[in-house]
Amino acid sequence: GEGEGTGGLRPKCRQMFPAGHAILCPMTRIETLGADLRAEFRGYLAEDVQTRALMLVSEVGELMKEVVKATGYGTKEFEVTPGFRDELGDVMADLALLAEAAGVDLGRCAELTVAKMRLRLAAQGSVGSRTR
16 A cells, blocks of 8 residues: 555664664654655655545545544544544645645645634634534
8 A cells, every 4th residue: 555665764764773663753844744755655655636635535534433433433432542543643644645736835724724713713702614
């Protein structure tokens, strides 16, 4: 699948961990996550917007499956599980890769969303959009 193999790893990570071992490397800021992932795993990831969007939707589905499992299909309170953390990370990576493919600054999108929420709170007393 996507991202398999160690050929695209950052040199720093390759030096720290021999091939075939579990690898944890410090990641970057959300503003550069998509570009960093694309650079590190070039040739292993689809780069077009349509595929990235489909990958994101797929990962959101997997995240929701973890929520359903964590709540026992709605029979208990939600508790964060390792599977939830894993899938949330996958969603974040695919969102960053989608933004990168579309040429959109994800950090700027986040700033604009916070500003929009602040304006809504001041104007209507809530942060959500109103439905009519």
